[in-house]
Amino acid sequence: MAQTKTIYTCQNCGAQSPKWMGKCTSCGEWNTLVEEVVSKKTTTSRLSAQISGNQPLTLENVRAIKNQRISVGIDEFNRVLGGGIVPGSLILLGGDPGIGKSTLALQMALGLPDRKILYTSGEESLQQIKLRAERLNLINNNCYFLSETSLEHLIAQTEQVQPELLIIDSIQTISTEKIESSPGSVSQVRECTSAILKFAKQNDVAVILIGHITKEGSLAGPKILEHMVDTVLQFEGDTNYMFRILRSNKNRFGSTNELGIFEMRSDGLREVTNPSEQLISKVNDDVSGTAIAATIEGVRPILIEIQALVSSAAYGTPQRSSTGFDLRRLNMLLAVLEKRAGFKLIQKDVFLNIAGGLKISDPATDLAVICSILSSNIDIAINHKICFAGEVGLTGEIRAVSRIEQRIAEAEKLGFSKIFIPALNKGFDTSTLKIEIVKASRVDEVFKKIFR
Numbered sequence: 001m002a003q004t005k006t007i008y009t010c011q012n013c014g015a016q017s018p019k020w021m022g023k024c025t026s027c028g029e030w031n032t033l034v035e036e037v038v039s040k041k042t043t044t045s046r047l048s049a050q051i052s053g054n055q056p057l058t059l060e061n062v063r064a065i066k067n068q069r070i071s072v073g074i075d076e077f078n079r080v081l082g083g084g085i086v087p088g089s090l091i092l093l094g095g096d097p098g099i100g101k102s103t104l105a106l107q108m109a110l111g112l113p114d115r116k117i118l119y120t121s122g123e124e125s126l127q128q129i130k131l132r133a134e135r136l137n138l139i140n141n142n143c144y145f146l147s148e149t150s151l152e153h154l155i156a157q158t159e160q161v162q163p164e165l166l167i168i169d170s171i172q173t174i175s176t177e178k179i180e181s182s183p184g185s186v187s188q189v190r191e192c193t194s195a196i197l198k199f200a201k202q203n204d205v206a207v208i209l210i211g212h213i214t215k216e217g218s219l220a221g222p223k224i225l226e227h228m229v230d231t232v233l234q235f236e237g238d239t240n241y242m243f244r245i246l247r248s249n250k251n252r253f254g255s256t257n258e259l260g261i262f263e264m265r266s267d268g269l270r271e272v273t274n275p276s277e278q279l280i281s282k283v284n285d286d287v288s289g290t291a292i293a294a295t296i297e298g299v300r301p302i303l304i305e306i307q308a309l310v311s312s313a314a315y316g317t318p319q320r321s322s323t324g325f326d327l328r329r330l331n332m333l334l335a336v337l338e339k340r341a342g343f344k345l346i347q348k349d350v351f352l353n354i355a356g357g358l359k360i361s362d363p364a365t366d367l368a369v370i371c372s373i374l375s376s377n378i379d380i381a382i383n384h385k386i387c388f389a390g391e392v393g394l395t396g397e398i399r400a401v402s403r404i405e406q407r408i409a410e411a412e413k414l415g416f417s418k419i420f421i422p423a424l425n426k427g428f429d430t431s432t433l434k435i436e437i438v439k440a441s442r443v444d445e446v447f448k449k450i451f452r
Contacts, residue, residue, distance in 0.1 A: 008033040012214075014186045014224065036181040070165060070206060073111030076262060076271045077104075080233065080246050082254020085165065088204045089253065090197055092171075092226065094211045094219045095235030100244055100264055101210050103132070104235065105167050107268050110138035117142065118163040122149040122173030136268040149183065151176040151192050155199055163205060168196070170210040171225075184212075193228055226250065237264075241357030243278075244269065247298070259298040276303040276414055279356040289376030292387040293368030294407035294419065295360060301403070301410035303387060305355040306365065308372035310348050318347060324354030325369065326361065333370050333392060340396030341444050343374060364401040366392035367420060370443060371450065380451055385417040388446075396443050400424035411435055420446055 008017045010033055015026035023030050069084030078084050085091065095101045102124070109117045110133060117140075121129060126147050133139075144161055148154050151174050158166055168174065174192045175183035182188070193209070200207045209229065211219050219226060226232050230252045237244035246260040261272040272278055280292060280303055289308045294301065306325075313319070322330045330352055337343045350373060354360055367390035375382050389407045391399040401407075404425045411419045412435040423439040430437055440446045 006035055006037055009036050009181075009186050010034075011186055014190070034181065034185060036179070036185065036187050070112075070115060072108045074104075074108055074260075074269075074271060075273075076246065076260030077108060080248050080254075080258050080260045081231065082251060082258070085206045085208075086230070086253045087164070087206050088201055089206055089231065090193075090200055090229040091206070091208045091231040091233060092211055092219070092229040093208060093233045093235060094213050096213060096237075096239070098239055099235050099237055100262070100269055101235050102169050103136070103264075104246075104262070104269055105169060105208060105210060106132055107136055107138065109143050109165070109167055110136065110140040112165070113140050113142055115142065115165060116144075116161070116163045117165045117167065118144050118146060118158055118161050119167045119169070120146045120148055120154055120157075121169045122147070123169060135266070138268075149173050149175060151195055155195065158199070158205070159203075162203075166200070166205055166207045168207065168209050170212060171196075172212050189225060193225055197228055236359075238357045243272070243275075243356055243358065245297075245358075255299070257299045259300060276301075276410060279304045279358070280414070286381035286384060288379045288381045289372055290384075291368040291372035291375065291382050292384070292416070293360075293365040294387050294389040294411050295362040295365050296403050296406065297362075299403075301406040303410055303414060303416075304358060304360065304365075306368050306372045307353045307355060308369070308376045309351040310345065310373060310376040313347050313349050318345075319349040319351070321350070322352040324357065324359045325352050325365075329363075329366075330369070332394070333366060334373070336392055336394060336396055336443070337370055337373065340442075341374075341447065343377065345373075345377065348377065363391040363399075364389050364407070366390065367398060367443070367446065371446065374447060374451070378451065382450060383418075385415070386420070386450070387411045387416050387418075388420045390420065390422045390440070392443060398422040398424075398440055398442060398446070404428065408433060408435060408437065420449075 008020050010024040012029045012032045013027040015024055017033060020033055024032050069086055071078055071084040093101055109119045126145055129145055146157055171189060172184040175188050176191050179187050179191050196207055213219055232250040234247045234249055242264050244262040244264055248256045248258060261275045262269040263272050291306050293304055293306055295304055320331060334345055338345055368388040370392060371388055389401055391401055393399050400422045404421055405428050408419055412433060416435060418436040418438060420438045420440055423441040
């Protein structure tokens with residue numbers, strides 16, 4: 001009979017302690033230690049391990065296999081993965097509750113009629129999955145569905161079906177009989193993922209694991225979970241807006257700079273092939289306080305609309321508020337406007353918004369931000385055929401930005417007539433461009449050319 005012992009595991013970081021403590025000594029969180037019963041594994045003899053274990057080989061003796069990627073029916077998903085799903089790989093898909101993870105996985109499973117797929121759900125019944133599939137208006141007779149939370153039963157059914165792609169929704173609902181802790185605990189998630197990883201590599205089955213995230217925005221479970229899988233995808237977005245962004249935080253088979261953009265609709269997720277047209281207002285009337293920024297998300301150029309509102313402070317302390325833009329950077333840009341450009345905004349309320357609900361961290365949007373703020377302050381509209389790309393420094397200079405050619409090409413494609421870029425960006429051919437390029441080295445130069 002195997003010996004058992006009790007150990008306390010932190011549900012936040014996975015650290016283990018022989019006794020209970022109110023505060024985890026590893027991550028510093030309170031009341032996260034949970035008692036778990038672990039079994040002592042029986043040891044095998046050295047001779048039997050040597051015979052049954054894997055033998056070391058040189059690279060010349062390793063058989064090379066060129067597996068064709070599984071191209072899913074969603075081009076934006078293929079773009080993020082680097083061309084499709086690699087057979088035998090493990091993909092971890094995380095995101096906020098209600099953001100559309102299950103919808104994306106189901107839409108992908110039903111969109112592959114030529115592949116045998118097993119969709120396993122531990123959160124929904126088969127009737128609920130059917131209702132979701134009817135809403136998506138997709139039919140695939142080669143896709144099998146299973147409602148199961150036991151790891152042993154899941155692997156047994158997978159061996160019987162022998163699918164090319166296995167989707168598990170979600171890994172926090174799967175539990176194994178080897179661990180006596182509750183489903184979703186650190187030990188259960190670690191043990192189940194390890195067993196699924198071993199099964200996937202041995203049988204060359206691609207697996208997509210849907211994972212929950214914590215209130216801080218990180219993936220729930222131990223950090224080792226992200227190291228075990230081959231690809232980590234993050235599905236982001238605001239439930240109050242229709243746009244969703246799929247990012248790759250880790251990818252062993254492709255780049256992590258790609259991203260996919262989707263639009264949530266009543267009949268599922270729709271791919272947004274040209275996000276710039278969706279994020280820019282179609283109103284042709286010139287309104288003060290708006291400016292168009294040429295930004296880069298991943299490796300993709302996107303033109304976004306930045307809206308600013310400057311008004312007199314109704315109370316003693318002026319308000320500073322931003323949505324989708326770093327508030328600390330906004331305060332820095334306001335200080336540059338006052339110190340280097342001479343515009344007094346200390347008694348003004350400043351509100352900034354990135355249209356479409358996106359969150360932008362690209363410093364090249366600084367120039368468009370200060371232009372929209374100044375436009376609202378003096379109540380003079382900026383021509384809607386002008387866009388901006390430039391980082392603003394503390395001395396008021398406009399610093400060079402990366403991938404300026406892609407930003408200019410995207411602006412020209414969307415019909416913009418003029419773009420302001422940093423004077424330090426040099427070395428690219430402008431002879432074939434139809435858009436007017438205006439180079440500036442300081443912010444006051446841009447103001448004089450726009451509001452003259």
